[in-house]
Amino acid sequence: xxxxxxxxxxxxxxxxxxxxxxxxGQTKDQKALEAKKISLEKEIKDMNRLLSVKKRERxxxxxxxxxxxxxxxxxxxxxxxxxxxxxxxxxxINANQKEVKDQQKALADLKKEYAQMxxxxxxxxxxxxxxxxxxxxxxxxxxxxxxxxxxxxxxxxKKQGEGIAIQTKVLEEKIQSLNAQRxxxxxxxxxxxxxxxxxxxxxxxxxxxxxDIRQNERKYTAAIRKKQKEAKALENRIEAxxxxxxxxxxxxxxxxxxxxxxxxxxxxxxxxxxxTANKGKLIWPLEKGLLKRGYGVYSDPVYPGxxxxxxxxxxxxxxxxxxxxxxxxxxxxxxxxxxxxxxVQIKHGNFISTYYNLKTLGVxxxxxxxxxxxLGEIASNDNEGQTILKFYLYQNSTRLNPQEWVFNLR
Numbered sequence: 001x002x003x004x005x006x007x008x009x010x011x012x013x014x015x016x017x018x019x020x021x022x023x024x025g026q027t028k029d030q031k032a033l034e035a036k037k038i039s040l041e042k043e044i045k046d047m048n049r050l051l052s053v054k055k056r057e058r059x060x061x062x063x064x065x066x067x068x069x070x071x072x073x074x075x076x077x078x079x080x081x082x083x084x085x086x087x088x089x090x091x092x093i094n095a096n097q098k099e100v101k102d103q104q105k106a107l108a109d110l111k112k113e114y115a116q117m118x119x120x121x122x123x124x125x126x127x128x129x130x131x132x133x134x135x136x137x138x139x140x141x142x143x144x145x146x147x148x149x150x151x152x153x154x155x156x157x158k159k160q161g162e163g164i165a166i167q168t169k170v171l172e173e174k175i176q177s178l179n180a181q182r183x184x185x186x187x188x189x190x191x192x193x194x195x196x197x198x199x200x201x202x203x204x205x206x207x208x209x210x211x212d213i214r215q216n217e218r219k220y221t222a223a224i225r226k227k228q229k230e231a232k233a234l235e236n237r238i239e240a241x242x243x244x245x246x247x248x249x250x251x252x253x254x255x256x257x258x259x260x261x262x263x264x265x266x267x268x269x270x271x272x273x274x275x276t277a278n279k280g281k282l283i284w285p286l287e288k289g290l291l292k293r294g295y296g297v298y299s300d301p302v303y304p305g306x307x308x309x310x311x312x313x314x315x316x317x318x319x320x321x322x323x324x325x326x327x328x329x330x331x332x333x334x335x336x337x338x339x340x341x342x343x344v345q346i347k348h349g350n351f352i353s354t355y356y357n358l359k360t361l362g363v364x365x366x367x368x369x370x371x372x373x374x375l376g377e378i379a380s381n382d383n384e385g386q387t388i389l390k391f392y393l394y395q396n397s398t399r400l401n402p403q404e405w406v407f408n409l410r
Contacts, residue, residue: 065206294403324372332345344358
């Protein structure tokens with residue numbers, strides 16, 4: 001029977017351990033899913049903190065319903081993402097179990113071959129046999145070569161033993177990593193179960209709010225009309241001030257009356273160009289907040305077939321927060337809507353940013369402001385328990401979507 005060469009077997013097994021794919025570290029997919037999970041959990045935490053409705057009085061019940069819808073949507077995203085994480089871990093665990101099993105077998109074969117080699121080495125290279133092996137040389141050169149062979153063989157055998165010890169440690173670490181993956185999956189399953197329970201609670205709360213609204217449909221309809229009327233009045237006021245600012249600036253610059261666009265000076269052109277270059281990178285109009293409603297058309301929370309239009313964005317924040325300038329510019333108007341709160345309009349070349357629902361002001365018309373400069377404290381609604389900033393963006397008299405211009409405003 002032909003015997004296997006232990007040198008070749010050891011070399012091949014050592015190569016297997018050193019080149020086996022490492023699926024035990026956190027993959028890019030895992031890292032991306034975990035980052036998204038952390039982001040969603042933070043969003044839910046922020047919603048619980050910033051969108052909590054204290055009372056259900058007329059308009060407040062609408063805020064309650066909108067909050068419930070937003071929470072349900074984000075919670076469902078979190079559950080789907082956690083399922084993806086669990087499925088990814090299951091696939092990795094299955095692959096890693098097979099790898100560990102293969103490496104355990106490979107290590108066992110390596111140890112077996114090593115033991116056989118040690119036994120043969122002991123039988124054939126005992127002290128007297130080594131001496132006889134050298135003395136039986138036919139020449140001094142042959143004796144020298146045989147001595148070198150014995151030294152190399154002894155060194156190689158030592159390295160084999162060290163290699164087995166190293167690979168044993170590597171395999172133990174992989175088994176520990178596999179156990180950690182199993183525990184991580186168990187934690188994900190528990191987290192998902194808790195999220196599903198919370199989702200059920202939020203859907204039940206939404207059902208109660210809907211029932212309350214439908215039992216008081218007249219109040220709901222009146223509240224909706226009131227909000228629409230207020231929103232329209234605010235938007236009309238914003239656009240009227242912009243048109244007035246364009247007319248006044250053009251008359252001052254060139255003596256031209258009217259016009260739909262600003263006639264820009266070289267300095268104003270510089271500011272406008274810089275503003276354009278920062279599209280998608282502009283700072284938020286407050287330090288911390290949560291996007292409550294985005295720009296554009298949205299469905300009515302009670303009757304989804306009815307559509308509403310939001311010409312800016314609505315951001316929830318903490319009580320006492322300050323609005324701040326998104327870019328350098330000149331304060332061109334201070335707004336005071338009858339029955340409402342205060343607002344500030346800032347001109348950035350031919351761009352205009354509007355910050356509405358301020359309680360106090362820190363600037364006045366004609367002031368030149370820098371990026372991040374505070375403009376005033378944002379008002380809080382005591383009935384609803386929320387602090388909301390309404391933010392609008394225009395280029396001349398054309399509405400812009402702030403979410404396309406402000407960094408990560410989503």
